[in-house]
Amino acid sequence: MKKNKTTTYHKIQCVRRSVQTLAILLFLAIPMANWFGIHLVIGTLYSISIGDMVISDPLMVLQTVLLTKQIYLPLLLSLLIPVALAALLGRVFCGWICPQNSLSEWVNALQKKYFYKRWRRHNMPVVRTNPNPLVYWGMLLGFIMLTSVLGYSLFNYLSAPGILTSQTARLLTTGTLGIEICIVFLIVLAEFILGYRIWCKTICPVGAMLALFKTRSSLQIQHDVSKCDCKGETSPCTVVCPLNLSPKQENLYPFCMNCGLCLDMCEKTGNSSLSFVMGNVNRGNSLQGSSSLCGSDACPIGKE
Amino acid sequence: MKWLIQLIEELAEIRSPLRPPGAVHEEEFINRCIRCNKCIQICPYHSIIAAPLSHGKKVSLPVIVPKDIPCYVCMKCPPVCPTGALDNTLVNKQNVAMGLAVINEDLCLPYNGIICRACFERCPIYREAITLKDELYPQVHTDKCTGCGVCESVCPAEETAITIKSNHKIFV
Numbered sequence: 392m393k394k395n396k397t398t399t400y401h402k403i404q405c406v407r408r409s410v411q412t413l414a415i416l417l418f419l420a421i422p423m424a425n426w427f428g429i430h431l432v433i434g435t436l437y438s439i440s441i442g443d444m445v446i447s448d449p450l451m452v453l454q455t456v457l458l459t460k461q462i463y464l465p466l467l468l469s470l471l472i473p474v475a476l477a478a479l480l481g482r483v484f485c486g487w488i489c490p491q492n493s494l495s496e497w498v499n500a501l502q503k504k505y506f507y508k509r510w511r512r513h514n515m516p517v518v519r520t521n522p523n524p525l526v527y528w529g530m531l532l533g534f535i536m537l538t539s540v541l542g543y544s545l546f547n548y549l550s551a552p553g554i555l556t557s558q559t560a561r562l563l564t565t566g567t568l569g570i571e572i573c574i575v576f577l578i579v580l581a582e583f584i585l586g587y588r589i590w591c592k593t594i595c596p597v598g599a600m601l602a603l604f605k606t607r608s609s610l611q612i613q614h615d616v617s618k619c620d621c622k623g624e625t626s627p628c629t630v631v632c633p634l635n636l637s638p639k640q641e642n643l644y645p646f647c648m649n650c651g652l653c654l655d656m657c658e659k660t661g662n663s664s665l666s667f668v669m670g671n672v673n674r675g676n677s678l679q680g681s682s683s684l685c686g687s688d689a690c691p692i693g694k695e
Numbered sequence: 696m697k698w699l700i701q702l703i704e705e706l707a708e709i710r711s712p713l714r715p716p717g718a719v720h721e722e723e724f725i726n727r728c729i730r731c732n733k734c735i736q737i738c739p740y741h742s743i744i745a746a747p748l749s750h751g752k753k754v755s756l757p758v759i760v761p762k763d764i765p766c767y768v769c770m771k772c773p774p775v776c777p778t779g780a781l782d783n784t785l786v787n788k789q790n791v792a793m794g795l796a797v798i799n800e801d802l803c804l805p806y807n808g809i810i811c812r813a814c815f816e817r818c819p820i821y822r823e824a825i826t827l828k829d830e831l832y833p834q835v836h837t838d839k840c841t842g843c844g845v846c847e848s849v850c851p852a853e854e855t856a857i858t859i860k861s862n863h864k865i866f867v
Contacts, residue, residue, distance in 0.1 A: 544729070561732075569745060
């Protein structure tokens, strides 16, 4: 089979890195601009206003509705943009904007560089199946019930992007930090010790809430079995996935955050069996081949 | 004994903190506020701060500490609140009811024979919330006072003679 090397998904990766960096710079710039009296953009990732346009985290809207048992119309209107984005492109907020994800990806890259053995032990597992989505939904349901029972704004302490951005603003303007920042430290520490992204993968209610809005025609990853050469139990796409998911298997969603790293890797192997599509895809079990590794140039396992 | 009274006063202050103008009833405010920081960020005087850890479960909610920086009732924060924790429709500073200024006549300079018009001159609801009885003694009008705390911050008395009591009652 002739292997055509394309760079489409690599370019998407470059765009993603830029967007992530820009998002971090933006949340450093907003508090500074506010301090000096420029109020064009105000807020944090709990809720942000750009001019007159208000964008709120769906989880925070849910919290307010749960606690007050009332529906406040301006708050509902602020849901429009995040819900439309999640319905159209899936959990792109997580993969492209969320500073917690950027931070965790960065920590993971550091781990790969300086603790390679440790990284290898946790990031090259044999992934035959993706986790059961019920775990994810169960967590969200549990948190919702806990919030209603306690009657306390629990989601404020479970929204890592909100905590990160609000605490950055607080640090830059007043020089103090709130207790919430400990939660981010705990997440990073847990992910470093456990070696996998436990928060983003199984717990984070912000991501779970966004995953709720995914429809059958949202942007998703399609796997073309006929083009796939990597028949091994561990594939390059799984190794490169920040959440250690297998794009070839069932139950990729709701976990996948459409970051596109697996597509970039698949493109590098020359197979291009993975692609982004808008619409329904059939995701079958395709690991029927031998257990040999693919051995391609770009394959991170093949060179070991 | 004095330290005990001080401690109780401090606790009372924490349990009924001064919220930004337009804040709904304290119980509902705690439920509505999502700590999005917008009111803190838009405040041009940096009066609103995130509550420190001593506020217990109300940590990180927006508060005003008039001793440090009072609220100048510029009315920029109520419209930006996304959840209605601050009443978005509030535009007139006359309608704000955050708290109430209380004069301690034992400490207040005019009541002790020294001429002082600091709170009267600086009150944002000028000549309405604080008036001078006999052109000398400041008096707070409870129906007009917004509780912004400008008077508390400008009081020159050694121990602040005019203090703000939050309208958010401890015992509902």
